Amino acid sequence: MLDLSLNGARVVTPGGVQVACVGVQDGVIHSITDTPPAARTSLDLSGKVLLPGxxxxxxxxxxxxxxxxxxxxxxxxxxxxxxxxxxxxxxxxxxxxxxxxxxxxxxxxxxxxxxxxxxxxxxxxxxxxxxxxxxxxxxxxxxxxxxxxxxxxxxxxxxxxxxxxxxxxxxxxxxxxxxxxxxxxxxxxxxxxxxxxxxxxxxxxxxxxxxxxxxxxxxxxxxxxxxxxxxxxxxxxxxxxxxxxxxxxxxxxxxxxxxxxxxxxxxxxxxxxxxxxxxxxxxxxxxxxxxxxxxxxxxxxxxxxxxxxxxxxxxxxxxxxxxxxxxxxxxxxxxxxxxxxxxxxxxxxxxxxxxxxxxxxxxxxxxAGLYPRKGAIQVGADADLVVADLNSPWTLRREDLLSQHPWSPFIGRTFGARVERVYLRGQPVWEGGHVMPEVRGQWLRPQGAAVPT
Ligand SMILES: [Zn+2]
Incomplete structure (x- = not known):
């Protein structure tokens, strides 16, 4: 029984975009499968896009x-x-x-x-x-x-x-x-x-x-x-x-x-x-x-x-x-x-x-030397995941901005896509238009072989 399964989105993986179910266990991507795995929490994301954080x-x-x-x-x-x-x-x-x-x-x-x-x-x-x-x-x-x-x-x-x-x-x-x-x-x-x-x-x-x-x-x-x-x-x-x-x-x-x-x-x-x-x-x-x-x-x-x-x-x-x-x-x-x-x-x-x-x-x-822990939807990576709706136009208002000082040259601009839900290591951090107050970030030090080449 996994902690979480995000089912039916168009999942953007290093191998391409595929309709799939992403299973999460202990904050890490555990599986990417065609059929939903057993999970304590399952979410139907048909019609949405799932991107890496x-x-x-x-x-x-x-x-x-x-x-x-x-x-x-x-x-x-x-x-x-x-x-x-x-x-x-x-x-x-x-x-x-x-x-x-x-x-x-x-x-x-x-x-x-x-x-x-x-x-x-x-x-x-x-x-x-x-x-x-x-x-x-x-x-x-x-x-x-x-x-x-x-x-x-x-x-x-x-x-x-x-x-x-x-x-x-x-x-x-x-x-x-x-x-x-x-x-x-x-x-x-x-x-x-x-x-x-x-x-x-x-x-x-x-x-x-x-x-x-x-x-x-x-x-x-x-x-x-x-x-x-x-x-x-x-x-x-x-x-x-x-x-x-x-x-x-x-x-x-x-x-x-x-x-x-x-x-x-x-x-x-x-x-x-x-x-x-x-x-x-x-x-x-x-x-x-x-x-x-x-x-x-x-x-x-x-x-x-x-x-x-x-x-x-x-x-x-x-x-x-x-x-x-x-x-x-x-x-x-x-x-x-x-x-x-x-x-x-x-x-x-x-x-x-x-x-x-x-x-x-x-x-x-x-x-940044953080790959493959960060940066892609693949098994073994942190479950940092973004659910986006590409059929959801909206116009930016000042009150939409969460910065302490919500000024922006983009106020009044219309966007064609919306960030609906965000997971940090498997925990929802943004959903329903709110940031979940209990979620805390971790310090990351470079680990992987750093590019560039
Ligand atoms: Zn700068």
Whole structure:
């Protein structure tokens, strides 16, 4: 007698999509069969789609230190409602930033107390915590994040070239993964000063301060440094098809590099940003419609590793300004990644469900070293499961968002698919429009052989 059997959905497995019954025992997928197994709880899911839980490699929950911005409780509930069952949380926006072991311990305590989804943690590489990289690696971070762009965060600092380069040398010795935010700092800050001196404070000025070449240049430099040092690299939020092609070209020559595209870079354009203003401010910024469609071509061709949210919330008032330089840069998106990708990818552009599962679950779990425990519906994996209805249009209202500060550039948008029910290790965590308060996430340390190749 199994604990749970989910029967009759179109189940998205690594081997393809099949109508099947998924049996769960002790939080783990026990069987995938044609006929329902005996189980204490059985559910008929005819007409629904069963997907693996989303693994989001790029989220900022801002706790400890800025819990009033989001925090693990709000952030993880928004995650659960969006079908995200594993988050890999970034070192910055929390205070202190996760750049040494005591700071990691503080973040772990907050996450263990409040997270309702499973979590892994990135450490940070910055000027100058190079002596902390080895202890952080030993403590179980899944990789490191560095900013090539100088930022004013209060706790996290960027990694200028010599720190990036020597940090990569150390990470190569540890066989640790480095994620980079790749934008040319000197160019962007110089352009920003010029525009500010002209009195510009409009959204278009933000676009002019972050021209495509500022991202392309930094991606190329990061690739070159990583090649020279032998460091495994993951490029976050690639917004340019040109940058993606550069990454694919060096990978074809054997370099160990992966990249992610954010859902907002596939579903909003620079024209949306000019219309919406600060609520859609992010870095790299939203790009023109031709580049957005070219990114979709890469997605549909199977040439993008994974899709992330870069969930980066803030108090609503930090978006409520007409001065684009003052507005917080980030998109509040973790709850919408899967509905957006189902709607714009699967329903609108014919993205196959098994390819969607690769982008949102399998590949990110592999990059994080969490596969095969996470990332796919297969026997022996954690029963992190999402029941989706692909025939259920709905329009996003502010009150649908579970973030602490429910702003979003997507309010008013109509989605074609809905996340109905979500299981974390076999326990329902989202059902009937509610997050189950008793469910708690676990800390995940990298275990499997990490890609990339
Ligand atoms: Zn980010």
């Amino acid at each position: 989303v693994v989001d490699l790029h989220v900022h929950f801002s706790e400890p230190g800025r819990t009033h911005w989001e925090g693990w409780a709000f952030g993880s509930r928004a995650a659960a409602a969006g079908g995200v069952t594993t988050v890999v949380e970034m070192p910055l926006n929390a205070i202190p930033a996760t750049t040494n072991v005591p700071a990691l311990d503080l973040k772990l305590a907050a996450a263990r107390a409040h997270s309702q989804v499973d979590f892994a943690l990135w450490g940070g590489l910055m000027e100058d915590n190079r002596a902390d990289l080895r202890p952080l690696h030993a403590a179980g971070v899944m990789g490191f994040k560095a900013f090539m762009l100088e930022i004013d965060d209060g706790s996290f600092r960027h990694a200028p070239d010599h720190i990036l380069y020597t940090g990569m040398r150390e990470l190569a010795r540890l066989d640790a993964l480095l994620a980079v935010h790749a934008e040319n700092s000197a160019l962007i800050h110089g352009l920003s000063r010029d525009l500010q001196a002209q009195g510009r404070r409009d959204p278009q000025a933000w676009l002019e301060a972050h021209p495509p070449v500022s991202e392309l240049d930094a991606v190329r430099r990061a690739l070159l440094f990583a090649q020279d040092t032998g460091c495994r690299l993951h490029v976050v939020h690639v917004s340019l098809p040109e940058a993606a092609r550069d990454i694919l070209a060096v990978r074809a020559q054997g370099q160990a590099v992966t990249y992610e595209v954010c859902a907002h870079h596939l579903t909003l354009t620079d024209a949306d940003f000019v219309r919406l203003g600060a609520v859609a401010k992010c870095a790299p910024p939203l790009r023109d419609a031709a580049r957005v469609e070219a990114l979709w071509e890469l997605v549909l061709a199977g040439e993008v590793d994974c899709i992330t949210s870069d969930h980066s919330p803030c108090p609503t008032e930090d978006k409520a300004t007409s001065n684009i330089w003052e507005a917080w840069g980030g998109i509040n998106g973790i709850q919408l990644t899967l509905p957006l990708m189902l709607t714009e990818g699967v329903l609108r552009r014919g993205l196959k469900l098994e390819d969607l599962a690769q982008l949102l679950s399998t590949r990110p779990a592999q990059i």
